[in-house]
Amino acid sequence: MEHIYLLLGSNIGNVRQNIDRALTALKHSNIKVLKKSTARITQPWGKADQPDFLNMVVQIACEYTPRELLGILKSIEREMGRTVGERWGPRIIDLDILFYGSRTLQEDDLVIPHPHFFDRPFAVALMNDIAPQFVPPGSDMSIAEYYRDRIHERKTIHCH
Amino acid sequence: MKERRFIVIEGVIGAGKTALAGLLANRLHAGIIQEQFEDNPFLDKFYADRRKYAFHTQLYFLMSRYKQQREISQIDLFSSRVITDYLFAKDRIFAEINLSEDEFALYDKIYGLIERDIPRPDLTIYLQASPDFLFRRIKHRDRVFEREIEYEYIEQLCNSYNTFFFHYNTSPLLIVDIKGFDFLRRSNDVDLLCNEIKTLKEPRRIISRQW
DSSP states (O other), rough: OOEEEEEEOOOSSSSHHHHHHHHHHHHHHEEEEEOOOOEEEOOOOSSSOOOOEEEEEEEEEEEEOHHHHHHHHHHHHHTTTSSSTTTTTOSSSSSEEETTTTOEEOHHHHHHHOOTTGGOOHHHHHHHHOTTOOOOTTSSOOOHHHHHHTTOOOOEEEEO | OOOOOEEEEESSTTSHHHHHHHHHHHHHHHHEOOOOOOGGGTTHHHSSSHHHHHHHHHHHHHHHHHHHHHHHHOOOOOOOOOOEEEOHHHHHHHHHSSSSHHHHHHHHHHHHHHHHTTTSSSSEEEEEOOOOHHHHHHHHHHGGGGTTOHHHHHHHHHHHHHHHHOOOOOOOOEEEEOOOOOOTTTTHHHHHHHHHHHHHSSSEEEEEOOO
């Protein structure tokens, strides 16, 4: 079985409920949620003048190809009322594929592993919650090792 | 800038609230008021059988926290500064997790009545961490009455706390992702936090270690 990981995020309205609705929608689309991280408060990325996010990483199992999975995630986003808007702007629900087993993909609208995963400490932290042993494709370090190494470089950032 | 006289530190079990309150009190010349949770005669029974002793435990906490908060509101906050290692609203977070629906409905009526007498913090600091990190700390510090705590319970608390603080607006809020900070061993980290407390202008801010 391939290990597939998604990042869920919301920063408008009842964020916890939005995430729970997205999880239900995944189930209804025949996508099994195997593991869930906690939902964590994070700083908005890219565009800082907007509310914080609540983010969660989940491990799923499904029969879909990466392309099909992306289609389903986008359809859940649309269904839940996210209009195609500003990149990195506020959103009711955001669903991203972080990893699809050991596969790597480089297409215009679909890059796997997620191209910004390693830039985002919170994503690594959440991934470390549920999959510390996972070794991302092209890497020789597990998530846990990566997390431990990087956190020790100790630079402090401040957001909004 | 408005002086921050009443500062509250909150976080899930194991986040290091009490130690940080001590360090900050020392640095900011503040009085410190600590939660007296070990006085709760139901606590060890509760961790052994959560369902059975939840209501007793909650009511005892509600009563003792209320009493302590009333004492804080008597303190002359014009001439002194106070730091506590808990937020009164934590009582309700725990109640919602641990009580049955009926019990919680009853609890919430009492809570609603007394909440209005609770002094509002001038600043709240929330120590955010992953359940794994907290669980390891709890095991490491090995407090007798915490030995029975299960991982799933910590996970549940993290979720409830994070959702609660996402919507929190009772006071300005400083969220600290504590992984990567070591307030006990590195005084620089305490300096940094003190500086954040003094300069915070926005209603909320997240501080974390970045690579």
